[in-house]
Amino acid sequence: MARAAYILPALAVVAVVAMSSVFIVDEREKALVLQFGQVRAVKEDPGLGFKIPLIQEVVRYDGRILGLPTQPLEVTLLDDRRLVVDAFARWRIVDLVEFRESVGAGGETTAQIRLDNILNAAIPEVLGSVPSSRVLSEDRTGLMNQIRDIARREAMALGVDVIDVRLTRTDLPDQNLSATYARMRAEREREATDEIARGNEAASRVRASADRTVVELTSEARREAEVIRGEADAERNGIYAEAFGRDPEFFAFTRSLTSYERALQGDNSSIVMQPDSQFFEYLRGDTAAIGAAPAAAAPVTP
Incomplete structure (x- = not known):
């Protein structure tokens, strides 16, 4: 019983020591085994790892691709224009030993600060050598x-690899936005005024052409109407002349009736003239009947 009392605690201690000597590396991680601050082993593959308990320690780092958004940076371009630039970088740890020696115990946080300083120096170096038209264009892959x-x-001195850098924003500073918007507005208003002037000029040309066409068509129509009217009058006069030649008395009679009709139109027409006027020649009772022969009438005794 006494021996069993010593064996069980010894086994527990051995189990604890064995468990503390084993560590697991996730597939998203990389690990370093340190002994008194010095690197003793590198564990980059996922799985089990071993270390000496109480003497060695395991430091874990993220093995994935990490992102780094930079702070807004005001840059002066080649044409003396100023832009506020934001960038976004993708990076990952490629050399654990060099990374540990460069950033120490700070890990990824210290590396982010160091990379941010590197990007803040690289962005003005590149963008300061090109004009704003190239920076603001859609094709700026070469600059990035x-x-x-x-x-x-x-x-590379940090043991990391910068995979990609992208410019996320390139805007004018706030103090220049109002002036820029005012200039853009003035340019657009000038273009609108030019377009309106050109439109009015084109409308005037179209209106003048339409007026000229109307005058020409109207003149042509009037000329044709006068020609037709003249031909009709000539034909009418010919018909009148032919009818007058066939029976002058009947022609005079019909002309008189037509005159009566035109003169006595209306509900209250009044004509004042002498009874023996020639106008009433065919209304007097003593006028001979039209077409009657005087010799054929029989003598009447008074």
């Missing part, structure tokens, strides 16, 4: 690649 290459070269 230049920033990435400079940052990658500087970050």
Whole structure:
């Protein structure tokens, strides 16, 4: 019984020591085994690892691709224009030993600060050598690649690899926005005024052409109407002349009736003239009947 009392605690101590000598590395992590601050082993593959309990310790780092958004940075370009630039970088740890020696116990936080300083120096270096038209254009991949290459070269001393750098914002400073918007508004208003002037000029040309066409068509129509009216009058006069030649008395009679009709139109027409006027020749009772022969009438005794 006494021996069993010593064996069980010994087994417990051995189990605790064995468990403390084993560590597990996740597939998203990388690990270093340190002994008194010195690197003794590197564990980059996921799985079990071993260390000496109480003497060695395990430091874990993120093995994934990490992101780094930079702070807004005001940059002066080649044409003396100032822009506020934001960037976003992708990076990862590639050399654990060098990374540990560079950042010490600060880990990823210290590396983020160091990378931010590197990017803040690389962005003005690249953008300050080009005009604003190139920075504000859609095709600025070359500029971002230049920033990435400079940052990658500087970050190699940290044991990290800068995978990509992207410019997320390139805007004017707040104090320049109002002046820029006013200038853009003035340019748009000038363009609108020019367009309105050109439109009015085109409308005047179209209106003048339409008026000229109307005058020409109206003149042509009047000319044709006068020609037709003249031909009709000539034909009418010919018909009148032919009818007058066939029976002058009947022609005079019909003309008189037509005159009566036109003169006595209306509900209250009044004509004042002498009874023996020639106008009433065919209304007097003693006028001979039209077409009657005087010789054929029989003599009447009074």
